[in-house]
Amino acid sequence: MSDTPDIPSYFTDPAAAADYEERTRRLVPGLADFHRICTLLLADRTPEQGRVLVVGAGGGLELRTFAQAHPGWQFVGVDPADEMLRVAKAALGAQSARVDWHCGYVHTAPEGPFDSAACLLTLHFVKLKDRVATLREIHRRLAPGGALVVMHLSFGGDAAARARWFARYVAFAVSSGVAPDNVRAATEAMTERLTILPPGKDEAMLKDAGFRDVDTIYTGLCFRGWVAYA
Numbered sequence: 001m002s003d004t005p006d007i008p009s010y011f012t013d014p015a016a017a018a019d020y021e022e023r024t025r026r027l028v029p030g031l032a033d034f035h036r037i038c039t040l041l042l043a044d045r046t047p048e049q050g051r052v053l054v055v056g057a058g059g060g061l062e063l064r065t066f067a068q069a070h071p072g073w074q075f076v077g078v079d080p081a082d083e084m085l086r087v088a089k090a091a092l093g094a095q096s097a098r099v100d101w102h103c104g105y106v107h108t109a110p111e112g113p114f115d116s117a118a119c120l121l122t123l124h125f126v127k128l129k130d131r132v133a134t135l136r137e138i139h140r141r142l143a144p145g146g147a148l149v150v151m152h153l154s155f156g157g158d159a160a161a162r163a164r165w166f167a168r169y170v171a172f173a174v175s176s177g178v179a180p181d182n183v184r185a186a187t188e189a190m191t192e193r194l195t196i197l198p199p200g201k202d203e204a205m206l207k208d209a210g211f212r213d214v215d216t217i218y219t220g221l222c223f224r225g226w227v228a229y230a
Helices: 014-018 020-027 031-043 061-069 082-098 128-141 159-175 180-193 199-208
Strands: 051-055 074-079 099-103 114-120 142-153 212-220 223-229
Touching: 020 031, 020 082, 020 159, 031 061, 031 114, 031 142, 031 212, 031 223, 051 061, 051 128, 061 074, 061 082, 061 114, 074 082, 082 099, 114 128, 128 142, 128 199, 142 199, 159 180, 199 212, 199 223
Parallel strands: 051 074, 051 114, 074 099, 114 142
Antiparallel strands: 142 223, 212 223
């Protein structure tokens, strides 16, 4: 697994990081409801005094939902961007004390074992050569039977099909109030920087990493989510 950070500038720029919550809610269909669904699925395997690993914890949106719903849970929040962790701590307020914050990557994070884990809007930033290794590092930190919920950009097809998916992404963002020029610029950066796989490949990588009972739990235009078990 690569140790070389490759963090997009909008995660290190203070102004851009501060706008993360509003921007993400406009770009991801049904994000708040997905966080609630994720909480319910994690609760299936997490006792009220359980431990939850959150990979890609910068921004703190899912952590805030988990913490509010389950006041007995303790967390480890992992993210390589200092600025995004600062935003996450602010988002959680007093609940931030329940999180062991780890600036870095999952392979250097605390070993666990954890009752469950979440990795949301993160894996599409992981290089293809590191994707399975990242999932394996999450898997080995989970207690037997522990749940993992993931969600990220996932679609396939030839160049024309992928262009159609990106066009839908742009249309949704514009309909949510994002300036068209901003969305198009972000889309161009996404095509160059992100690793976006077909859903079948995403599921195969979860299984290659040791997860079982992989089920689709969310589809929102370009985004998909799964639950799987260690």
